[in-house]
Amino acid sequence: MNPELRLLEALIFASAEPLDERTLADRLGNGVDIVRLLAELKQDYAGRGIDLVSTAGRWSFRTAPDLAEKLRVDAEVQRKLSRATVETLAIIAYHQPVTRAEIESIRGVATSKGTLDILMEAGWVRPGKRRETPGRPLTWITTDGFLDHFGLESLRDLPNLEDLKASGLLDSRPVLTSIQGGAGGAAASEEEG
Numbered sequence: 001m002n003p004e005l006r007l008l009e010a011l012i013f014a015s016a017e018p019l020d021e022r023t024l025a026d027r028l029g030n031g032v033d034i035v036r037l038l039a040e041l042k043q044d045y046a047g048r049g050i051d052l053v054s055t056a057g058r059w060s061f062r063t064a065p066d067l068a069e070k071l072r073v074d075a076e077v078q079r080k081l082s083r084a085t086v087e088t089l090a091i092i093a094y095h096q097p098v099t100r101a102e103i104e105s106i107r108g109v110a111t112s113k114g115t116l117d118i119l120m121e122a123g124w125v126r127p128g129k130r131r132e133t134p135g136r137p138l139t140w141i142t143t144d145g146f147l148d149h150f151g152l153e154s155l156r157d158l159p160n161l162e163d164l165k166a167s168g169l170l171d172s173r174p175v176l177t178s179i180q181g182g183a184g185g186a187a188a189s190e191e192e193g
Helices: 004-013 021-028 033-043 067-072 083-096 099-109 115-123 142-151 161-166 186-192
Strands: 050-055 060-064 125-130 136-144
Touching: 004 021, 004 099, 021 067, 033 050, 033 115, 050 142, 060 067, 067 099, 083 115, 083 136, 099 136, 115 125
Parallel strands: none
Antiparallel strands: 050 060, 125 136
8 A cells, every 4th residue: 555645544543633635735745646645545445334524625534424323322412402593503504604683683583692602512603703894793603513513525515495395394385475466466356256
């Protein structure tokens, strides 16, 4: 086996955190084609018990998805996420960077500080940059931990509207977006006819 490939494998395996390509290239030395080596290593692990995966541009070994259920360890869950927490996480994931006021506007209700604290403790969201608007509100964004926990390589892998409908998570009926004709329009003509 190629010594550079062996060292690459050992670096990724031994690291407690996923490693980016720049860090790996620095450790392997100048002139190393890190992209080619990662592709070769990924191919070597294809179909095995672990996969080499990239999450947010950082590389790590992960259990093959088809084996995850067999390795699952049942543990008592400390607490189930509330509906408000799940809604807030979804809004941040799909609208980031998003301010607390924007989250509240989308949800239609105030967001308690505890909701964001729970998501930060889970390692799924973090404060982003401040908006360059009056009051300079803080924005919220998801973390690499969010991507890792939900098995996403990047935010582009979030399910779209059609995926959510197909999985049964959203109602597949068309959404009524507006009523034509105002108060005396379509509804009045239906009653007369």
